[in-house]
Amino acid sequence: MVNYWLMKSEPHVYPWEQLVADGSTHWDGVRNYQARNIMRDDMSVGDYVLFYHSNCKPPHIAGVAKVCKEGYPDFTAQDSNSKYFDPKATPDNPRWIMVDIEPVSQLEPVELPDLRANGDLEGMPLLQRGQRLSVQPVSEPHFRIVCAMGGLENLED
Numbered sequence: 001m002v003n004y005w006l007m008k009s010e011p012h013v014y015p016w017e018q019l020v021a022d023g024s025t026h027w028d029g030v031r032n033y034q035a036r037n038i039m040r041d042d043m044s045v046g047d048y049v050l051f052y053h054s055n056c057k058p059p060h061i062a063g064v065a066k067v068c069k070e071g072y073p074d075f076t077a078q079d080s081n082s083k084y085f086d087p088k089a090t091p092d093n094p095r096w097i098m099v100d101i102e103p104v105s106q107l108e109p110v111e112l113p114d115l116r117a118n119g120d121l122e123g124m125p126l127l128q129r130g131q132r133l134s135v136q137p138v139s140e141p142h143f144r145i146v147c148a149m150g151g152l153e154n155l156e157d
Helices: 016-022 033-042 112-117 140-149
Strands: 004-009 048-053 060-073 097-111 135-137
Touching: 004 060, 004 140, 016 048, 016 060, 016 097, 033 060, 033 097, 033 135, 048 097, 048 140, 097 112, 097 140, 112 140
Parallel strands: 004 048
Antiparallel strands: 004 135, 048 060, 060 097
16 A cells, blocks of 8 residues: 655755755654654655655645655764764664655646645645644645646556
């Protein structure tokens, strides 16, 4: 069973274009327990991801990615030179998890105001007041609507 997710990245930190150039990446630096639990317990190889650019004007969904490696310890938590270092993380208790993703398809940018204006997306976590989670679930119908809004009609499952 395929699941659908939204993952946020700031374009000045790691933009969609960088994922395309890299071919895949590890999604490190998540320091929220709820988002960590999603990556650790719920994300599987083959799941689809809406790649969302946050902290920009306007925020938007830039592309579709796919999980290509399931959750494993986020090594940046144990690297004292990393901005994501966590002194409580150890090899026996890594605390933080990451997954790897790879690009599937670029979208025409689907901007946040357009997402909000689409009544068919009612209930989408991204659009709920106070929702700041960097990794969040997306229903299949919402995922497909967003893809269509970005010019992607068919995704091979």
